[in-house]
Amino acid sequence: MSVDLSARADVVELMDDPDADADALGRTYQRFGAVNAIVSRPGRLYRQDIRPRAARRRLRILDIGAGGGDLCRYLAHRLRRDGLGADITALDADERAIRWASAHDDGAGIRYRHAFSGDLVAEGDTYDVVLSNHVLHHLEPAELRTVLDDSRTLAGSRGLVSHHDIARSRLAYTAFAAGTWPLARNLLAGSFIRVDGLLSIRRSYTPRELAAVAPSGWEVRSHLPARLELRWEGADGRP
Numbered sequence: 469m470s471v472d473l474s475a476r477a478d479v480v481e482l483m484d485d486p487d488a489d490a491d492a493l494g495r496t497y498q499r500f501g502a503v504n505a506i507v508s509r510p511g512r513l514y515r516q517d518i519r520p521r522a523a524r525r526r527l528r529i530l531d532i533g534a535g536g537g538d539l540c541r542y543l544a545h546r547l548r549r550d551g552l553g554a555d556i557t558a559l560d561a562d563e564r565a566i567r568w569a570s571a572h573d574d575g576a577g578i579r580y581r582h583a584f585s586g587d588l589v590a591e592g593d594t595y596d597v598v599l600s601n602h603v604l605h606h607l608e609p610a611e612l613r614t615v616l617d618d619s620r621t622l623a624g625s626r627g628l629v630s631h632h633d634i635a636r637s638r639l640a641y642t643a644f645a646a647g648t649w650p651l652a653r654n655l656l657a658g659s660f661i662r663v664d665g666l667l668s669i670r671r672s673y674t675p676r677e678l679a680a681v682a683p684s685g686w687e688v689r690s691h692l693p694a695r696l697e698l699r700w701e702g703a704d705g706r707p
């Protein structure tokens with residue numbers, strides 16, 4: 469039977485279960501890097517939004533819902549390779565993610581925080597770039613509003629906020645199902661990646677749906693393949 473993708477599905481991912489198997493969760497965090505390299509294309513984010521800003525000053529970067537921290541490590545690595553620097557914070561509301569990510573920092577020098585974005589707002593933190601990847605679809609409407617408001621506050625008047633996620637579509641679902649099927653018994657074995665990836669697509673927004681729930685001032689951009697970005701740029705935050 470074909471999966472209904474006509475509206476966002478109210479489903480819970482295996483990794484969000486507080487009683488999820490610890491080994492499988494660890495393997496899931498570990499595999500995020502390989503999966504994100506293909507589906508999230510962090511190189512584009514780096515070239516278009518991070519490197520031009522980092523060339524002007526040492527950046528403060530915040531990744532909300534950093535999971536296993538692979539995006540933070542990737543950005544730290546690319547910046548170092550280009551002779552640039554940044555202070556990068558990986559924040560996650562799930563202590564298990566932060567524990568795993570900080571144990572696998574691999575010399576990247578990331579700052580890890582088990583916290584909500586509101587905690588950083590209360591501490592008066594500010595960042596040049598506030599990011600997330602695959603987090604928007606996890607959030608209930610009130611949480612989404614809070615994370616967006618907090619992101620803007622944390623980016624101040626000059627910063628950039630760039631939230632990335634999957635765009636729900638039949639093509640995304642079919643391509644992910646087909647692309648991960650041969651990997652289910654090897655690379656992805658013992659992880660939640662395949663099951664949660666398919667649930668994530670069912671739970672994610674279309675660009676039109678996201679534009680309808682985003683507060684004013686936010687821009688929705690579509691990227692290939694099946695990606696969306698919810699973006700807010702401060703008045704003089706452009707590189």
Ligand SMILES: C[S@@+](CC[C@H](N)C(=O)[O-])C[C@H]1O[C@@H](n2cnc3c(N)ncnc32)[C@H](O)[C@@H]1O
Nearest residue numbers: 500532533534535560561562565601602603606
């Ligand atoms: C699918 S994972 C994505 C992890 C990582 N960003 C990546 O792309 O691989 C979503 C993460 O968001 C975290 N999360 C969900 N709601 C959050 C919130 N309100 N604040 C911070 N983190 C949150 C979850 O704990 C989880 O680690």
